[in-house]
Amino acid sequence: MVEKTPFKKNTAVEEMVRNLDEIFREIQSDFLYGVTIKDVVLGASETSIAHKLGSKAQGWIIVDKNANENIWSSSAKDGKFLYLTASGDVTVTIYVW
Numbered sequence: 001m002v003e004k005t006p007f008k009k010n011t012a013v014e015e016m017v018r019n020l021d022e023i024f025r026e027i028q029s030d031f032l033y034g035v036t037i038k039d040v041v042l043g044a045s046e047t048s049i050a051h052k053l054g055s056k057a058q059g060w061i062i063v064d065k066n067a068n069e070n071i072w073s074s075s076a077k078d079g080k081f082l083y084l085t086a087s088g089d090v091t092v093t094i095y096v097w
Contacts, residue, residue: 043086043090062092
């Protein structure tokens with residue numbers, strides 16, 4: 001029979017876990033409250049896309065696209081719009097947070 005040893009609390013580890021938990025909650029809260037924007041048509045000239053977040057977007061990802069084109073931010077994000085340009089004609093779905 002194997003004897004169980006009592007668990008010793010490690011306050012440094014517990015504090016680190018609490019800190020990491022808080023950091024992940026902050027990251028997730030921004031990401032979780034994003035919006036999906038479908039059927040956005042992009043091309044070689046800059047396109048402004050209303051994101052309706054009510055504040056400056058923290059980031060965006062392309063969820064789906066109908067062509068193998070590169071997409072990039074062509075101007076700084078602001079409180080109302082993303083500004084994207086593509087290497088060619090493409091229709092995308094974007095998740096913005």
